[in-house]
Amino acid sequence: MLVLGETVMVLLDYIQFLISGLTVGSTYGLTALGFTIIFNTTGIINFAQGEFLMLGGMLSVFLLKFLNLGLLPAVLLAIIITTCVGALIERFTIRPVQKSSTINLIIITIGISIFIRGVAMLLWGKDTYALPSFSGDTPLSFFGASMHPQSIWILSITLVLLCLLKFFFARTIYGKAMLACSFEKKAAYLVGINVQRMVLFSFMISALVGAIGGVILTPLTMTSFDVGILLGLKGFAACILGGLGNPFGAAAGGLILGVLESFGAGIVSSAYKDAITFIVLLLLLFVKPSGLFGQAEVERV
Amino acid sequence: MLTIKNIDVFYGKIHAVRRASLHVRRGEIVALIGGNGAGKTTLLSTVSGLLRPAAGNIVFDGQEITRLGADRIVRAGISHVPEGRLVFKPLSVEDNLLLGSYHRFSFKLKQEITEDMEAIYSMFPVLKERRKQPAGTLSGGEQQMLAIGRALMARPKVLLLDEPGMGLAPNITQEIFKHIVSLRDKFGLTVLLVEQNARSALKIADRGYVLETGRIVLQGPAEELLQNKDVQRAYLGRDITDQVEISNE
Numbered sequence: 001m002l003v004l005g006e007t008v009m010v011l012l013d014y015i016q017f018l019i020s021g022l023t024v025g026s027t028y029g030l031t032a033l034g035f036t037i038i039f040n041t042t043g044i045i046n047f048a049q050g051e052f053l054m055l056g057g058m059l060s061v062f063l064l065k066f067l068n069l070g071l072l073p074a075v076l077l078a079i080i081i082t083t084c085v086g087a088l089i090e091r092f093t094i095r096p097v098q099k100s101s102t103i104n105l106i107i108i109t110i111g112i113s114i115f116i117r118g119v120a121m122l123l124w125g126k127d128t129y130a131l132p133s134f135s136g137d138t139p140l141s142f143f144g145a146s147m148h149p150q151s152i153w154i155l156s157i158t159l160v161l162l163c164l165l166k167f168f169f170a171r172t173i174y175g176k177a178m179l180a181c182s183f184e185k186k187a188a189y190l191v192g193i194n195v196q197r198m199v200l201f202s203f204m205i206s207a208l209v210g211a212i213g214g215v216i217l218t219p220l221t222m223t224s225f226d227v228g229i230l231l232g233l234k235g236f237a238a239c240i241l242g243g244l245g246n247p248f249g250a251a252a253g254g255l256i257l258g259v260l261e262s263f264g265a266g267i268v269s270s271a272y273k274d275a276i277t278f279i280v281l282l283l284l285l286f287v288k289p290s291g292l293f294g295q296a297e298v299e300r301v
Numbered sequence: 302m303l304t305i306k307n308i309d310v311f312y313g314k315i316h317a318v319r320r321a322s323l324h325v326r327r328g329e330i331v332a333l334i335g336g337n338g339a340g341k342t343t344l345l346s347t348v349s350g351l352l353r354p355a356a357g358n359i360v361f362d363g364q365e366i367t368r369l370g371a372d373r374i375v376r377a378g379i380s381h382v383p384e385g386r387l388v389f390k391p392l393s394v395e396d397n398l399l400l401g402s403y404h405r406f407s408f409k410l411k412q413e414i415t416e417d418m419e420a421i422y423s424m425f426p427v428l429k430e431r432r433k434q435p436a437g438t439l440s441g442g443e444q445q446m447l448a449i450g451r452a453l454m455a456r457p458k459v460l461l462l463d464e465p466g467m468g469l470a471p472n473i474t475q476e477i478f479k480h481i482v483s484l485r486d487k488f489g490l491t492v493l494l495v496e497q498n499a500r501s502a503l504k505i506a507d508r509g510y511v512l513e514t515g516r517i518v519l520q521g522p523a524e525e526l527l528q529n530k531d532v533q534r535a536y537l538g539r540d541i542t543d544q545v546e547i548s549n550e
Contacts, residue, residue: 173399173400173403173406176392176396176399176400177400177403179389179391179392180389180392180400183389183390183391183392184387184388184389184390186351186383186387187383187387187388187389187451188389188400189350189351189370189371189372190349190351190371190375190380190381190383190387190452191375191400191401191403191404191451191452191454191455192371192372192375192376192403192404192455193372193400193403194370194372
């Protein structure tokens with residue numbers, strides 16, 4: 001009897017780990033999606049992706065507090081502003097130097113992320129801020145484990161965004177045209193695609209997805225000027241894990257990382273939570289460099 | 302139909318095309334021949350808007366297109382099949398063709414675009430067989446057909462072809478060239494063809510231009526160029542049929 005009771009307890013713990021893992025994993029997945037969109041259009045890894053999440057969260061907090069907007073308008077406005085920041089980044093830092101090599105552009109994005117973080121710190125200081133949950137804080141019971149209502153928001157919004165993006169890239173000509181820009185830029189020009197505009201759109205969509213991720217995560221984890229660093233890195237890890245360039249791989253990579261982290265923290269020790277992500281990433285890169293769902297390049301000459 | 306006047310183009314610091322002028326009349330196949338690095342690709346890329354000329358102008362159908370962006374030039378009716386084919390390798394054959402119609406795509410035209418795609422498939426049946434495959438898995442000849450098909454999906458008036466025979470087996474090259482001729486004969490397409498393989502190009506062309514270190518040094522009807530001693534020495538080498546005759550003697 002005692003043994004059975006313990007088994008049930010352990011099982012309940014595991015469900016709990018799974019739920020919190022999936023929740024956090026979703027936001028890694030959203031970050032990874034942001035990376036994927038810009039990568040798919042330009043071949044650039046945008047290391048400012050994490051800052052989009054930070055901006056989404058921080059702007060929501062401040063629009064809510066200082067402008068006394070309601071939660072929904074504050075959140076929507078924060079997402080719109082962040083999307084515009086994405087557009088500005090492309091227009092003023094990427095476009096003027098678009099002829100440079102990809103590696104130079106990647107380094108520029110690192111500079112942008114440091115800049116945005118610095119500005120955020122000057123504006124809002126180093127404190128940690130919280131955003132109210134979208135639908136209260138009363139935990140829901142889920143197979144005996146408790147689940148924060150915000151988790152449901154996070155999971156469902158991630159799923160919807162993922163399906164929309166998948167549809168966009170696989171089924172619409174504009175999505176395919178965006179992909180075409182990264183596969184063969186010269187040929188993209190020659191079929192009449194306005195490549196510059198596509199790159200601009202990719203930064204905007206990416207910022208949009210990042211901001212949404214930041215907004216839905218903040219009620220659960222709080223936010224500060226520097227949350228973008230770790231979220232960005234985790235998202236990047238998720239991206240590599242799932243196979244760079246594949247939206248579903250990115251989201252799946254995020255979920256897997258989140259779950260591993262949560263189990264690692266629960267079973268081993270929460271001190272190693274962040275290390276687990278990067279150990280998994282390293283191991284995978286040794287075994288399958290193209291990622292779990294990535295395809296090795298198919299090519300005939 | 303297409304008139305290029307005194308254009309100078311720099312490729313980086315290299316003065317790649319020097320005061321070159323040429324014209325292509327409606328329904329003509331014009332060959333532009335020359336050795337490696339003569340500036341053929343540069344000239345073609347300038348027409349399609351990938352490069353900007355430093356001087357000179359380009360007029361197409363009475364409209365000045367010298368400084369338009371590549372997307373505007375496709376819209377005006379010039380399609381460029383680039384050197385090395387440059388198909389979108391990870392995308393399917395069908396998506397490659399679909400993207401060819403990007404500049405005129407709208408949901409209202411879906412029917413028309415599907416019909417155009419069927420027309421391309423009936424010209425190149427092998428593309429239809431492989432329409433779900435990623436373009437990168439096609440052979441070189443098939444990729445060339447796809448690149449031409451993609452360019453045709455834009456419904457161009459003028460087709461710019463850059464080295465369509467590059468890296469292909471001679472019989473495949475001949476097949477591609479036959480298609481080019483039939484495009485002109487059937488649809489009245491105008492073609493500006495760049496080739497290193499001067500003989501094949503001049504055989505299907507009406508007129509030709511010879512480009513040497515960025516300058517046009519010779520021009521005339523294709524048969525004349527084929528007979529021209531300088532052209533023969535520099536670009537044609539010895540004809541195989543000549544060799545047969547010699548060994549027969």
